[in-house]
Amino acid sequence: MNCQIDKLRVAILGSGNIGTDLLVKIMRSPYLVCTLFSGRNLGSPGIAKAMSLGVPVSDQSVAALERDCHKFDLVFDATSAVDHQRHAPIFKQLGKRIIDMTPSQIGEMCIPAVNLQGCVSCDNVNMVTCGGQASVPLAYCLAQVHPDADYIEVISSISARSAGPATRRNLDEYIETTEKAISQFSGCKRSKAILNLNPAIPCINMQTTLLAKVKEPDLARIRTAVEDTVSKIQKYVPGYQLIVPPTIEGERLVIMVKVQGQGDYLPSYAGNLDIINCAAIAIAEEYSKRIQQKRVRRHDPGGD
């Protein structure tokens, strides 16, 4: 029986930092292969990087993907929320799976540590925000132990250097998308997200704090749940670290995590970029594994 793994063919749309970092991660993945890296500008550093890695490139943006749609099965959209609005229907028509890296809020929100399996059957998954990826699993844990927690607050600090013009222009969208994700996954009635840019040198890693008011918190259970979740997350985000375990501080519950990036394309302080990309790779790899399983079952219907 031929058990060779066929890698899932993916295209990346958007040659900026997110797209290029995704590319470097995909090159390492045993489950994915990038067959097309498409942007708008041949002069962009991302395109140059892709070419140096031997990956086919284009400056025709989405038109290249339409034209070469037989070359990939899944696309990472790393453009912008506005652009994704136009791209989503195109890929839907072509029958391609989408992983949306923008805060467009179109597809199903995907937080791998929480709903990976649920997302595998979705055509368009949205990777929320960096703060969302870091904090939603923790909010989810809390809600499992205390479903009555009705307010959850998340504060993220990222290095000013890791926040490019797109991030700075879209702080409001970041806040709105993160709050929506917290509420949706935890079921809490109210959520609040805060983002700080810290200009300190040396650059800080991403740091996220979750605060909640809980009546009679069952600290032991929360801690266990959080430890489990952190281990889960570390499988796809190696740089994710719990730095203040669930603690009661006055009337508030505090949990703090830190994310150091792997330094694939941007320096390692850009943990915020890394976590959302790692999460995207996690769901893409899950698709790939699912397809592999189906193939194996087809080859060997007797087995399982």
Add this chain to the structure above:
Amino acid sequence: MTRVVISDPTLRDGSHAIRHQLTTAQISSYCAAAEESGMPIVEVGHGNGIGASSLQLGESLLSDREMLQTARGKLLNSKLGIHIIPGFATIKRDLSMAIDCGVDVIRVGCHATEADITCRHISYARQRGREVYGVLMMSHMAAPDKLLEESRKMESYGAEAVILMDSAGAFLPNDVKQRISLLNEGLGISVGFHAHNNLGLAIANSIAAVESGASIIDGTARGFGAGAGNAQLEVLVAVFEKLNYSTGIDLYKVMDAAEYAEKEILEVIPFVKSTSIVSGLAGVFSGFAIHVNRVASQYGVDPRDIFFELGRRKVVAGQEDLIIEVATELAGEKDKG
């Protein structure tokens, strides 16, 4: 006579000192008194601006809307102002609501090196026809030339003035002179200054600012504010009048407003404590004082050590969560030692 515009954030910056627990009665009465005194601008809201009420920064007693509506009802000739920090507050949820409540002056603040995050909020407020100023917070943390570059960004977005905030009370008068002069020369818009009193220099710094060309100065009643407090409003009015600047404010009536504030709002009249000096020297945001003291006693560490460590890490406003991390580390070292 040159005019100086005094802006009064007693009901905003002062809020830090009472954990943002301002009541409707306090806002109402103080605004009436400020209006009576001819105060040009009265700033109201959570210490970190509208949209900042949170577990991280302290939950305010009243909602932003309640505070603004109360104030608006009492201010006729005085303008109603707000402070707003992108990253804490959004246009949809917070800024548009505030403008709908009748706010006249919007001051959009950011860390002194990150002015580009203020573009959308400044643009929105200008489009709604309001007066908009940019505020550079923690301005001791950037070189003067950098402050000018960041101010220019705010100017290009439509800010009508740039206010330098000495959020840590770290400046000496010459520091202020140098920065305000540079901004005044390099910008086509007005320049303002917001002092803190950690090193006992709030009034002197405010004078240095005006003498270098600043035309907007912040002050609070009895210096009401976190830690060592702000430039004392009544003193500012008196001193500027004596220096032959016109403020348009009635001295007796602003003193009356301060009497009211002392009796009915302040728990303690601000003074320079040990932690004030330390945070001023360390260059740490004054608003951290209350959190640092609380966490220090909880973890059994010296608050002064926390301040110096926070200063070393160059923490900025909004990073109150780091206080716990630092306290945890210091407590851990103490146990080992």
Add this chain to the structure above:
Amino acid sequence: MNANLLEMIHRDCHEVTAASLPTLAPLKGECLLITGGTGFMGTWLAELIAFLNDTYNFNSKILLLSDRAYSFSAKAPHLAVRKDISLIDRDICSIVGIPSEVSLIIHAAATPDSRLHASEPLRVAQVITNGTASLLASASRLPRLKRFLNISSGLIYGPQPLDLERIEESFCGGPNCSSPSSTYAEAKRYAELLCSIYRNEYKMEIITARPFAFIGPYQLLDRPWAINNFIRDGLTGGPIRILGDRETLRSYMYPSDMAFWLLAMLLHGVPGFSYNLGNPNGVTLGQIAEKVANCCPVRPEISANLAENAKIHRSSLVPDVSLAQKTLGLKLLVDTDEAVRRTMLWNRAQVSNC
């Protein structure tokens, strides 16, 4: 877009071509590429040429190149559907070829929004420098290219001396080349240099236009320029607030004049020459505020800056356009008062359109 707004544009185009049609005759049957084609200049050029095609059978073709091509059908639906107008969705920095039928080019791709100059100077610089380089490289291989008009900027002169009433093309000033606030101006200076290199080495017929300021339909009011603020204040009932020095001097050209002058410079300008493009009649901010107030149905109050005695910077930015006027026979048909009046009318009609 409603009929009222279309009628206004139509009248403007008619007015500007009525007496000077022969000037534009060389445009007949030609194919014009406009980069930054969906912007303010591109849209007006498209309106004017569409008018010429419809009214005088010019039979010209327009290609609008933009990285925001998809937004054109929302902005000017009546133009987007026309057969004589095509959109090319492309990043200006990434031009690898131009349709061989193109015989005329107007290079207007840039980012004139000063907020972007402050927040993203690198991108602003690259769009101008890499964009111009990329375009010229492809343009130099066109078999039928007759003329190329480079849109530069009145800012390349650096600050205008206060005692100089108008800046002439020969003025030799310049911005501070090491300051990021000079990004737009310095990048435009480099672009002008690159154009003259291509003219020199590749014998291309390249003319430069140096635009100043404009006010009129299709101009977005969200740019924080004084006149936009006055108009916005006026439309919402005022008061009209003047911030900064009342005596600061500016001038504003109406876009139908602008579009006509651009075509005239393209078709008749002398290669290697630069022409200022704008209104030579300066007005102070105070005067502009008055003009806007006069155009409001109920005249609003005009108020001055809160802090009057702060050190305020007076500045001037007014072009001398006698070169264009004398050598190309160009005239300014819409004066400042009329420009303001029409702009207010347009914006009021837009508001009621929603």
